[in-house]
Amino acid sequence: MESISSGRAFGGVSRVPSDVKWRVPPSADLQAILSSGTADESVVHSRVRRLLERMHREGRLNSATSATDIGVVMDEIFPLPGQLDQAAYERYLDPTDRTMVYHSVRDAYTTPNPADRADLATAMQDAAATAQTVSTDEPGLRAVFGPTEWSTAQAGYRLINNRLVAISADIEHRISTDYNLDAQETFLGGWASFGDQHIHLLSTVVSDPLTPRSKVTLLHEAAHLADSRIDDHGYYGTPGFEAAEEAIKVNNAAHYEELPRRTWGISSYVGQTFTPGLTSSGAPLTTEEQIRAGGVQYYRKAWDAASDFDSLIKDVRRNQLDGTPLDGATVARMLEVSPLMDLTLHEQMVSPPEVTRLDITTSESIVRAMSIAKRNVPNVPNVMPMGPFLSTADEIAAGVSLAVDAAMAAYGGLLGDAARDRRLVDWLHDHYRNVYP
Structure with a gap:
């Protein structure tokens, strides 16, 4: 799954009792909309059809070999005006599959389970130590951030270390996660609020935090907490990433990933010097x-x-x-x-x-x-x-x-x-x- 991180600063999120829903709505939910007249039947049908088309395109429907024509599927699901056939619906949509089922708004924004917190704290401390170590690597800092901004990046890494250490000691109040898989559905690796000094993480990062890729996400989000100027100006590995101007790199969270990635053995640019306007091959864009x-x-x-x-x-x-x-x-x-x-x-x-x-x-x-x-x-x-x-x-x-x-x-x-x-x-x-x- 693509892991995308965002530095957006959301406001506080209220927590309310669970609200059960599907990645495509449950049959009872759709039937309720049809019966209540909240929206015209043709509107409901057209929206459901679009969702099924998008899921089928990714091979996410059951019985996909027989679902080559979504029109046929729609006829099976909605056999009569105002009615939905639950059995037909669930032939294509497994109600036990969490990638199809949206279980709970509360679970989409909640505190990490106690069982996950010890390893998460360890991972944050490991990432903090790496940030501190690379801050002393002047040749590496110059290679990635350039001769003008390397010292600014050095200070950034030291702030990242500080933020990770502080948050690792207060996971219950400073970290939230998504056990509902919303972020997995939308490819959102996490977000961070500088004002609140809060990080929201993909559930797989929380449940398996000690991998290098999970620690990259922790470090990326901590970069947003280190300085309000550190934003998302381009994600790691995208076209032109290594060719960005120095002023962009020093204020881009993904560029702070590079030296730790080299340490952890998952860099896409091992040993390279990033030169504004030049690709990895050394040629201009x-x-x-x-x-x-x-x-x-x-x-x-x-x-x-x-x-x-x-x-x-x-x-x-x-x-x-x-x-x-x-x-x-x-x-x-x-x-x-x-x-x-x-x-x-x-x-x-x-x-x-x-x-x-x-x-x-x-x-x-x-x-x-x-x-x-x-x-x-x-x-x-x-x-x-x-x-x-x-x-x-x-x-x-x-x-x-x-x-x-x-x-x-x-x-x-x-x-x-x-x-x-x-x-x-x-x-x-x-x-x-x-x-x-």
Whole structure:
């Protein structure tokens, strides 16, 4: 699974009683929506069909060999107006499989189990010690961060050491995790709040923290706590990572991974000196490489914003379960995004709209798609635009646009219309770090 880390600073997350739901909603949930008239039957059918299409595309449905036509599956699941056949539904969707079942909002944001805390503390202390050790490696610091910023990075590693040691001593209050597998579904390795000095981690990092890759995640998130300027400007191993400018590297959490990765034997750039504008081969980035790097960055921001919106509507769902009224700005933002993502909110007969389990699973699928499309960018063909162009920057911008469309087409599309797909990706990209009202 792709492990992606984010430095977003979310607000406090309320904890409420469990709210059972599926990655695709349970049959009883869908039947309740149909029976209550919350949304028109055609709306429910269209949203369910999209979810099934996306899951089938990844081979995530049971009886997949017989499910080559989702229309046939839909006819089996919804045999009569207003009715859902539970047995048919569960032939394709195993209710015992947690990758299909969304169990609990509470479990999506909770304290690590006591049984996991000792190893987690040890892993954090190990990562802290490594951060302290690499801070004394001046040749390594110069090789990765450059002759101008190496001493700033040195100070950064020492702060990372400090943060990891402090948090390892207070895991119960400073670490949260996701035993509900939301993060696994959306490829979110973790996030960190500088203001709260809090880290949220993928459950596999918490349950198996002593591996080098888990310690990389711990160190990455601690980098966000070390200095508010350390953000996510590009993830490890993406096109152009080694060619970033010094001012970017010293403020990018993923670049702080490199020297510890070399220590732990999992570096992709062993022994290399990172030179701004040059690839690992020592050659300047070609126009095509710059285009692909730009396409990856475009989707990175779209994925990040989609993750934020996914968090927003889950916050709203918690509040609705808790009886907390919604503020007008939040309702307006949800209604703005709903038609872009094909949620049900703008189609509902009630006001304010209810965040249904169908909306939550649809939102998750959008986040997932943005990450998968991002991974397609380096390999899609025909990203070089036709000229002439007034400048290289204009050519790169045109190429990035082609790469964004091609990567979504390679995914298979989201909404059944390429123009609508692009409007959604553009909205998300343009609202990077500006989703919450």
